[in-house]
Amino acid sequence: MSAAPVLEVRGVTKAFGEREVLRGIDLTVSEHEAVALIGASGSGKSTLLRCIDLLEEIDDGDVFLDGETITDPAVDPVAVRRRLGLVFQAYNLFPHLTALQNVVLGETRAHGIPRAEAEQRGRALLARFGLAGREDDRPDELSGGQQQRVAIARAFSGRPRALLLDEVTSALDPELVGEVLAAVRDLKGEGMTMVIATHEMSFAREVADEVAFLHEGRIIEQGPPERVFDAPQQAETQRFLRRLAGH
Amino acid sequence: MLGGLAAWVLTSPGWPVVRETFFSWTVFKDSFPEVLDGFWLDVKLFIVVEAVVLVVGLVIALVRTSRAPALFPLRMLATVWVDLFRGFPTIILVVLVGFGVPALRLEGLPTDPLVLGGIALGLSYSAYVAEVYRAGIASVHRGQRDAALAVGLSDRQALRHVILPQAVRRVAPPLLNDFVALQKDVALVSILGPLEAFRNAQIIQGETFNFTPLIAAALLYLAVTVPLARVVDRIGGGPEGAVR
Numbered sequence: 001m002s003a004a005p006v007l008e009v010r011g012v013t014k015a016f017g018e019r020e021v022l023r024g025i026d027l028t029v030s031e032h033e034a035v036a037l038i039g040a041s042g043s044g045k046s047t048l049l050r051c052i053d054l055l056e057e058i059d060d061g062d063v064f065l066d067g068e069t070i071t072d073p074a075v076d077p078v079a080v081r082r083r084l085g086l087v088f089q090a091y092n093l094f095p096h097l098t099a100l101q102n103v104v105l106g107e108t109r110a111h112g113i114p115r116a117e118a119e120q121r122g123r124a125l126l127a128r129f130g131l132a133g134r135e136d137d138r139p140d141e142l143s144g145g146q147q148q149r150v151a152i153a154r155a156f157s158g159r160p161r162a163l164l165l166d167e168v169t170s171a172l173d174p175e176l177v178g179e180v181l182a183a184v185r186d187l188k189g190e191g192m193t194m195v196i197a198t199h200e201m202s203f204a205r206e207v208a209d210e211v212a213f214l215h216e217g218r219i220i221e222q223g224p225p226e227r228v229f230d231a232p233q234q235a236e237t238q239r240f241l242r243r244l245a246g247h
Numbered sequence: 248m249l250g251g252l253a254a255w256v257l258t259s260p261g262w263p264v265v266r267e268t269f270f271s272w273t274v275f276k277d278s279f280p281e282v283l284d285g286f287w288l289d290v291k292l293f294i295v296v297e298a299v300v301l302v303v304g305l306v307i308a309l310v311r312t313s314r315a316p317a318l319f320p321l322r323m324l325a326t327v328w329v330d331l332f333r334g335f336p337t338i339i340l341v342v343l344v345g346f347g348v349p350a351l352r353l354e355g356l357p358t359d360p361l362v363l364g365g366i367a368l369g370l371s372y373s374a375y376v377a378e379v380y381r382a383g384i385a386s387v388h389r390g391q392r393d394a395a396l397a398v399g400l401s402d403r404q405a406l407r408h409v410i411l412p413q414a415v416r417r418v419a420p421p422l423l424n425d426f427v428a429l430q431k432d433v434a435l436v437s438i439l440g441p442l443e444a445f446r447n448a449q450i451i452q453g454e455t456f457n458f459t460p461l462i463a464a465a466l467l468y469l470a471v472t473v474p475l476a477r478v479v480d481r482i483g484g485g486p487e488g489a490v491r
């Protein structure tokens with residue numbers, strides 16, 4: 001594993017009005033590493049990912065991508081987002097475009113790749129995630145699991161340095177969760193650097209190299225999955241895991 | 248019921264007079280070419296004004312929905328524009344611009360009543376159409392913008408490739424509805440003198456004391472607005488993806 005971190009978050013805070021959502025987050029993600037963010041709803045997982053992708057402006061702290069301070073106001077956020085991929089909980093596919101067009105839009109418009117080449121790559125990506133033959137379907141003709149796999153292909157198509165996954169299975173029917181997790185596993189297998197906000201503890205245990213537990217805007221416990229899941233040190237972590245196990 | 252009503256009207260002692268005054272075939276035949284001639288002027292004016300309104304309305308809507316602090320003065324201007332020109336009765340705008348501008352006797356300003364009337368209609372309808380566009384833009388979920396930015400598009404590209412295509416598709420029915428309204432309001436320009444359909448019909452009516460020419464003009468308007476209305480129906484009834 002290379003020593004230079006791909007992503008580094010240092011002292012990041014973010015408030016929406018009076019509500020402090022992030023209260024000083026530190027997180028380092030190395031090349032080829034997958035970090036799982038766990039924690040209750042409202043603990044700040046989504047906000048952290050949105051801040052890293054510069055969809056939210058942070059109040060304090062820094063985010064580094066390959067050593068560059070991307071939260072510096074002088075940095076062009078569009079150029080930064082082209083180096084990252086984000087997958088949303090609710091897919092957020094473009095409903096007026098086909099599956100293939102969804103994947104290709106960023107390629108041709110943001111990355112300046114010729115259409116023919118982008119479409120060829122897009123077809124290959126869709127096929128890789130089990131969507132061969134669905135290229136010309138619109139999002140409303142696809143199941144939730146298929147839509148989320150299109151969204152993963154779309155986020156991955158720009159060859160991002162890191163992929164940010166925001167509870168990508170939370171909106172899915174239980175029987176569709178597996179196919180989406182398989183796509184993430186596949187990307188992990190090829191060495192994709194990832195930050196995965198998730199409620200799927202068994203998946204986090206399987207795929208993540210590192211697990212960070214967020215509680216009220218702070219990472220209060222972090223470590224390899226076996227340590228965080230099997231021998232949590234903090235009372236809050238123990239309570240959270242016990243509550244999940246109870247269901 | 249309806250047949251009974253029709254029979255009652257058609258057999259009433261007053262019917263021959265009504266028929267002669269409103270539905271005289273001879274007057275219709277004699278006046279129709281002239282009314283139709285004027286109607287082409289209406290159609291041409293309608294097409295030009297509509298094209299301008301679609302563009303100007305979109306620009307106003309984009310300014311009003313922008314967030315950049317630097318655009319604040321423009322945003323104010325756009326808001327005032329919409330408030331004023333949507334607030335005035337169109338007929339007052341037509342008179343104000345059509346008679347008011349030439350009264351200034353300034354060099355370089357248009358004096359053609361057709362152009363001035365078109366400008367007045369454009370002011371009024373661009374305000375309506377801007378609000379229709381704005382509603383469409385606001386109806387696109389903000390997650391769409393997030394997703395567009397996340398794949399690396401700039402704000403402008405997100406607007407052009409993701410938000411506007413969805414917004415315009417959604418507001419196609421109300422936009423067409425404003426088309427229909429403008430198509431009729433073109434007749435207001437007659438106040439300024441151009442010999443369009445309504446004006447021609449009124450002149451003949453004044454000469455013959457017969458209202459049939461106005462019926463002829465009304466039928467011509469229907470010939471355009473009814474097909475337009477059917478187009479609105481078809482678009483409004485289809486799924487979002489059906490309109491391409």
